[in-house]
Amino acid sequence: MTFSTLALIGLTGLLGPVLALPARWHVPVIVGEIVAGVLLGPTLAGLLHPADPTFSFLADIGFALVMFVAGSHVPVRDPRLISGLRVGALRALGVGAVSVLPAFALARAFHTGHTALYAVLIASSSAALILPITDAAKLDGPELLQLLPQVAIADTVCIVAVPLAVDPAHAGRAALGALAVIAAAAVLFVLLRRAEHSGIRRRVHRISEQRKFAIELRVSLTVLFGLAALAVATHVSIMLAGFSLGLAVAAVGEPRRLARQLFAVTEGFFSPLFFLWLGAELNLRQLGTHPTFILLGLALGAAAIAAHALMRTTGQPVALGVLAASQLGVPVAAATLGTQTHNLVPGEAAALMLGALVTIIAAALISPLLPGRPAPAQNSLADHGDH
Numbered sequence: 011m012t013f014s015t016l017a018l019i020g021l022t023g024l025l026g027p028v029l030a031l032p033a034r035w036h037v038p039v040i041v042g043e044i045v046a047g048v049l050l051g052p053t054l055a056g057l058l059h060p061a062d063p064t065f066s067f068l069a070d071i072g073f074a075l076v077m078f079v080a081g082s083h084v085p086v087r088d089p090r091l092i093s094g095l096r097v098g099a100l101r102a103l104g105v106g107a108v109s110v111l112p113a114f115a116l117a118r119a120f121h122t123g124h125t126a127l128y129a130v131l132i133a134s135s136s137a138a139l140i141l142p143i144t145d146a147a148k149l150d151g152p153e154l155l156q157l158l159p160q161v162a163i164a165d166t167v168c169i170v171a172v173p174l175a176v177d178p179a180h181a182g183r184a185a186l187g188a189l190a191v192i193a194a195a196a197v198l199f200v201l202l203r204r205a206e207h208s209g210i211r212r213r214v215h216r217i218s219e220q221r222k223f224a225i226e227l228r229v230s231l232t233v234l235f236g237l238a239a240l241a242v243a244t245h246v247s248i249m250l251a252g253f254s255l256g257l258a259v260a261a262v263g264e265p266r267r268l269a270r271q272l273f274a275v276t277e278g279f280f281s282p283l284f285f286l287w288l289g290a291e292l293n294l295r296q297l298g299t300h301p302t303f304i305l306l307g308l309a310l311g312a313a314a315i316a317a318h319a320l321m322r323t324t325g326q327p328v329a330l331g332v333l334a335a336s337q338l339g340v341p342v343a344a345a346t347l348g349t350q351t352h353n354l355v356p357g358e359a360a361a362l363m364l365g366a367l368v369t370i371i372a373a374a375l376i377s378p379l380l381p382g383r384p385a386p387a388q389n390s391l392a393d394h395g396d397h
Contacts, residue, residue: 011064018057022046023282039277040285040338041370044363047289058290065287072284073346074238074252075276077169080339081256082272084137084162087263094152098159101321102133105164105334108320109133112313120306122355126175127344131362132314134168134340135161139370140333143377157330166257168340173247176347176354180245187244194240195254198233202262227271230259249343288342291349292360300357307361311368329379336373341366 026042050058060066106129113128140161144154170192173184205211211226218225237251297303318335322328345362348354354362 011062011068015058015065018050019283019286020279022050023286026282026285040281040342041367043282043285044289044292047286048292048294049289050286051290051292053290053292053294058286060287060291068280069284069287070238070248072276072280072287074234074248075272075280076284077249077252077339077343078234078256078259079272079276079281080137080165081253082260082269084165084257084260086162086257086261094155094157095159097156097324098161099163101156101160101324101326102135102163102167104321104324105160105317106133106167108317109313112309112317116306116309116313120302122306122358124175124354124358126178127172127348128310128313130168130171130175131310131337131341131344131365132317133164134314134337135164135318135334136336136338136340137161137165139336139338139373143333143373144380149380153327153330156326157334161334164334165339166253169253169343170250172340172343173250173347176344177351183245187241187246188250190244191237191241191246191250192254194237195251195258198237198255199258199261202258206262224271226268227275230268230272231275247343247347249339249347253339288346288363292345292363294360297357297360300355303357303361304364306358307364308368310361310365311372314365314369315372329376332376333373333380336369337366338370 023043023046025046026039029039029042029045047058049055051060058065060069109129109132110125113132114125116128117123117125140157144157149157170188173188174181177184202211214225217223234252234255237255238248241248241251314335314337315332319328319331321331321334341362345354345359348362349359
């Protein structure tokens with residue numbers, strides 16, 4: 011890792027915004043970053059070396075921050091979640107039940123034995139992808155009230171389940187570690203809420219803003235790294251540390267200034283670095299030597315879309331079902347964890363990402379058909395309150 015490598019990472023990371031620039035395409039920024047990583051990694055140019063310890067460690071920081079931001083985007087404080095909670099939860103449960111059969115069939119057909127992992131992938135949703143699309147479509151009414159809890163529950167449960175599904179041989183150890191991380195995040199939530207209600211956070215915020223100390227960002231990063239250290243010590247993915255802390259912050263209410271600071275740190279450097287590393291780590295030459303895994307990726311994406319679209323039987327519009335199938339954090343986490351633990355066969359990690367790409371493309375194509383209508387400004391999901 012050198013400054014020239016960092017400059018190359020910064021330059022090529024711009025491919026993500028370039029592809030995402032046409033708003034009508036609805037292409038997430040990470041798609042271009044992963045593509046750039048694939049092109050610069052062992053697949054083609056060989057300029058990025060994902061095995062480099064420094065590069066890998068910086069990518070781990072990016073992974074934790076990406077999951078932190080994803081968790082903070084789950085609308086746990088939105089009062090509209092309550093009214094649609096029962097239907098949304100039942101639909102998330104229904105998708106999970108439907109996902110088992112195609113997961114079993116794919117695991118048998120491709121001789122991987124990863125039924126649990128494929129079921130988690132097929133059942134997952136991505137709040138970080140879906141919420142901006144529903145906001146842009148100005149979706150409102152009972153459809154949104156039921157979609158929000160469905161996505162939030164699927165996103166959260168599948169994120170927690172990924173480490174157990176990737177490495178089932180150590181599921182007991184992973185479960186205990188996950189409980190330790192979740193318990194620590196719960197304690198942090200209580201402390202954050204007390205600091206909010208007592209006015210301590212506001213006083214710290216004023217001093218930090220006046221003296222330009224960036225105290226909130228420093229504290230958030232320190233807590234995140236502490237949780238990540240706990241996750242590593244208990245043999246749990248740092249993904250869970252980032253996501254659970256993000257949920258805790260979202261439950262209290264993320265200060266706008268902190269949100270802007272985290273956005274700058276994450277999206278300006280660590281997020282593109284992580285996705286470039288992930289793209290470099292996904293050696294697509296393995297798909298060339300194992301072409302059947304291309305079919306696996308396409309089949310995983312199609313199965314996720316079909317499982318969610320089946321919720322039409324419960325009254326959910328097909329367009330919303332297809333949108334709910336879009337996935338991001340869970341496949342990224344599965345590919346990263348599987349690569350790090352060597353529990354995936356060659357070419358399988360790339361197949362998982364290909365499946366996610368299929369669902370993202372489907373969401374982009376279906377978004378113009380969403381049953382949107384103008385929503386009141388005060389109901390915007392982007393409004394977290396002025397803290």
